[in-house]
Amino acid sequence: MKRRIHGAILLAASATAVTFAPFTAAPALAASPFRAPDVTFEVTAPGTVTATLHNPNDRGQCWAEAGVGPDKNHVFFGEGKLESLAQPNQTIKTSLTGLEPGSTITARGGCADTSSAGGYELGDGVDIVVTPAAPKPPTGSFGS
Template identity: 70%
Template sequence: MTIRRVHRTILLTAVAAATFLPFSVAPAVADAPFVAPEVTFAGTAPGTVTATLHNPNDRGQCWAEAGVGPENNHVFFGESKPESLANPGQTVETSLTGLEPGSTITARGGCADTGPAGGYVLGETVTVAVPGVAPATGSFGG
């Protein structure tokens, strides 16, 4: 009889302990894969290239950058101002102005991972034509 009481006590203790375990105990869910931004570049005015940038991730910020001039100087579209950065799921349009009309630049997008893993990912580099001077408009005198 004593053995049954001991087994019953152990069983009841185990059930009680299991009943009071927190429900938040669950397997860790891995972060979604972190990918480069979706970005398109277009010459939009003489000396201006515009990037349409989408952050497809659930975290982080994305930007557009370029290599400009004979030395391929590194610059950021929108001067890296907050409004030129795409937050998770966001699409922004940002421009790079003051470029030499008729030249070309190299451009790409990138995203910084603000999750626990950190790091960043860059998109493919593309060559973009900078529009030349717009044709003159007006009327002929007479």
């Protein structure tokens, strides 16, 4: 003789045999602390300062910026183009050109956290004297 066990009876029987443990979520992983970039600045040619910029974070983008001229006008190295932004754990070089020789700029790096946590970190400003143009060598003609 074949007997059918109905789903409701089977469910009730198995529920008495199984004990469910209370649900506990796994602890959330804390995001690593977000930091300003590691950056060095170097005068690489007359009127040019180059930044070596490292993004030490596992998220976000980092850049180099400067205050230029007597009013310390804000400009980005590499004109703020995508290739002038250091991605997570990346090191890049980017330059600021066309600077007035003999002037002083104030440069620094910054990183923006592009995750849902948001925010940004800025490094300390560094004053850099822009190298004046090298004097032209005499040409050997009259008046030199």
